Amino acid sequence: MTDGKGPLEDYFTALDRLKSGKSTIVNKGTRITNDAVSVEAGRAKGSIKKSRAIFADLILAIDEAAGEQSKPAKEKQEALSKKKDEIRQLRLALDASLAREVSLLHELFEAKKKLNKLTAEKVIPIRRTRRKSTGEDS
Template identity: 50%
Template sequence: MNESLAVYFEALERLRRRKGSKINNDAVAVEAGRKKGSIKKSRPQHATLIAAIDAANEETRRPQNEVSNRLQQAKDDKEELRRLLDAAYTRELSLAREVMELRRELKKLRGGNVIPIREPRPDSGF
C-alpha cells in the first residue's frame, strides 16, 4: 500500500471513532487533508479504500435504521391501539344506549295498567 492510501485509511479510522460523523468518499478525503473528489472510483488503486468506506458507512447506518424501525413500529402499535380503543368506545356507547332503551321500555310496561305479579326485589335496581 502506498503512502497516500495509508493517509486515507488513517482518516477513515478517525472518522469511524467519531460519533455522528458522515463517512463517505469526500469526508475521508477532507479528513486526510486532500480535496473533495480526490477519491475516485475510476482509479483502480482506490478500489479497496472505497470498499472500506462503504463498509464503514453501512456500520454507521445500521443503528440509525434500527432506531427508525423501532420508532415506526411504535407508531404502528399506537395507531392499532387507538383503533381498538375507538372500537371499544363504540361498543360501550351502543350497549349503554341499548340499556337505556330497555329501561325506558320496562318503565313503560310497569307504569301502565299492568300490575306486576311480584314486587321487584330491592337489589335488582328497578
C-alpha cells in the first residue's frame, strides 16, 4: 500500500480523511482513535503500537485530532445543557404566570359576584316588566 511512499504516509492520509469526515473504509463520524486510523489506512486494527518509536509522531497527531474532534461535541453538550436550563426556567415562569392568571380570574369572579349581590338588593327596576299577552289581542 505504500507504493514507494514513507511507511507512515498511509496512516497520515487516513487521519486526514477521518478529520475531514471523508473516510472511505470506516463509518463517517467514527471517533478518531489509533484503531480507526489503522483500519482507515487499510491495515489491521491494533497495528499502531505505542511501544514502537516510529509511531510516536502519528500517535501525537491522532491524540491531537481526537481532542479537536471532542471539542465540538463538548460545546454542543454545553449548549444543549444551557438550552435545557433555559426551557426549564421558561416552564417555571409559564406555570407561575398561569397560576397568577387563575388566581386573578377567581378574584374577579368573586368581586363580580359580590357586586351583583350588593347591587341586586338596592336596585329597583324602574319599569315593570311587561306581561306577555294572553292572546286576547290576536
